[in-house]
Amino acid sequence: MDKLEEIIIVGSGFAGSIMARLFAEQGRRIQVIEKREQIAGNMCDYIDENGIRIQKYGPHIFHTSIESVYQFLSQYTELEPYQLKCEVLIEGISTPSPFNFRTIDQFYNPKEAEELKNALVSYYKKESATVLEMLNCEVDCIREYAKFLFEKDYGPYTAKQWGKTYKEIDPSILSRVPVVFHYKDTYFYDKYEGIPRDGFQAMFESILDHPNITVSLNEDALEHITIDEEKSSLLYDGVQKTIIYTGAIDELFDYKFGKLPYRSLYFEYETHKVKDYQNVAIVAHPTDAQYTRITEYTKLPFQDVGNKTVIAKEYSILYDKNSIGGGVRTILPGTNGVKHRCLSQV
Numbered sequence: 001m002d003k004l005e006e007i008i009i010v011g012s013g014f015a016g017s018i019m020a021r022l023f024a025e026q027g028r029r030i031q032v033i034e035k036r037e038q039i040a041g042n043m044c045d046y047i048d049e050n051g052i053r054i055q056k057y058g059p060h061i062f063h064t065s066i067e068s069v070y071q072f073l074s075q076y077t078e079l080e081p082y083q084l085k086c087e088v089l090i091e092g093i094s095t096p097s098p099f100n101f102r103t104i105d106q107f108y109n110p111k112e113a114e115e116l117k118n119a120l121v122s123y124y125k126k127e128s129a130t131v132l133e134m135l136n137c138e139v140d141c142i143r144e145y146a147k148f149l150f151e152k153d154y155g156p157y158t159a160k161q162w163g164k165t166y167k168e169i170d171p172s173i174l175s176r177v178p179v180v181f182h183y184k185d186t187y188f189y190d191k192y193e194g195i196p197r198d199g200f201q202a203m204f205e206s207i208l209d210h211p212n213i214t215v216s217l218n219e220d221a222l223e224h225i226t227i228d229e230e231k232s233s234l235l236y237d238g239v240q241k242t243i244i245y246t247g248a249i250d251e252l253f254d255y256k257f258g259k260l261p262y263r264s265l266y267f268e269y270e271t272h273k274v275k276d277y278q279n280v281a282i283v284a285h286p287t288d289a290q291y292t293r294i295t296e297y298t299k300l301p302f303q304d305v306g307n308k309t310v311i312a313k314e315y316s317i318l319y320d321k322n323s324i325g326g327g328v329r330t331i332l333p334g335t336n337g338v339k340h341r342c343l344s345q346v
């Protein structure tokens with residue numbers, strides 16, 4: 001690479017923004033191209049008319065156990081320590097996610113609960129297992145418990161997220177959230193966990209605030225990029241350039257190698273005149289609603305705006321690149337009561 005040559009970085013999420021900063025620090029000139037109207041990728045947030053910070057593309061919590069990652073981001077933000085708690089609504093009972101020993105206490109009588117907890121601890125001799133491991137366990141009560149969790153949560157929830165029946169789903173996806181064998185009720189277990197004190201948006205502004213970086217918003221880089229197959233290189237407006245592309249890889253190749261099965265999200269916001277809408281920040285709804293989960297933003301982390309709270313009901317839908325501003329991609333898998341097509345648009 002020519003030392004003075006400009007680097008084009010497509011996308012201003014974590015991948016694009018951090019690379020932009022690292023190359024800028026090395027003296028390179030960077031042009032960040034972002035097709036949305038704001039930077040920060042999926043982490044974008046804003047303050048709504050209630051004074052509550054909302055994450056436009058769904059709830060994000062920063063977490064890492066890698067010291068250098070934490071130290072790097074600490075240059076651009078002060079992390080408000082926060083431990084995410086999630087629950088799942090099963091048969092009208094809100095139970096911790098990942099499922100823990102409280103789940104067993106909630107759904108079994110005391111004698112059976114003790115037997116099951118002892119069986120899990122003595123059989124696995126570790127802190128957690130996947131539901132798939134448990135479904136194949138030779139101990140009857142463990143297998144029965146796994147079947148219950150699978151039928152009431154893992155199966156229907158995953159199917160809803162992917163828009164498929166659970167027989168069509170790759171079993172490895174069901175292993176994403178383990179079943180834990182203790183009473184700890186946090187979602188992540190990393191050394192560092194939190195949310196930037198002034199929000200993700202401000203953190204990304206700070207990362208990109210460098211004299212060598214320019215940012216162009218509302219610009220679809222794919223309208224400028226062509227692929228020179230003979231030379232195996234990328235051209236920007238017909239000129240060979242160093243391009244770092246952080247968007248959807250199938251879109252870059254114009255689906256020449258097929259379409260990836262991305263899903264997207266759709267959010268409905270509601271403002272409620274209550275202090276607490278639900279027990280914890282995120283509650284999943286595997287069977288009782290069309291939406292997959294509800295996020296209560298006043299709990300992320302605790303934002304006290306009086307007797308008011310804002311929730312977002314999250315629906316999993318097909319990804320549509322052409323919806324305004326491009327979709328929220330996920331490869332898995334405030335507007336007072338007004339429907340707000342967040343995912344795709346924004």
Ligand SMILES: Cc1cc2nc3c(=O)[nH]c(=O)nc-3n(C[C@H](O)[C@H](O)[C@H](O)COP(=O)(O)OP(=O)(O)OC[C@H]3O[C@@H](n4cnc5c(N)ncnc54)[C@H](O)[C@@H]3O)c2cc1C
Binds near residue numbers: 010014248
């Ligand atoms: C609902 C949800 C919750 C999540 N929660 C967490 C969490 O709690 N913790 C966590 O660590 N991770 C979480 N993730 C994962 C996290 O969002 C991703 O790991 C992260 O966004 C990846 O960063 P990225 O820069 O690769 O992609 P993105 O954040 O998607 O950024 C890509 C950027 O590229 C832009 N772009 C794409 N194509 C083009 C183009 N042609 N021209 C110009 N710009 C383009 C996009 O507009 C976007 O701004 C969550 C994801 C989702 C969907």
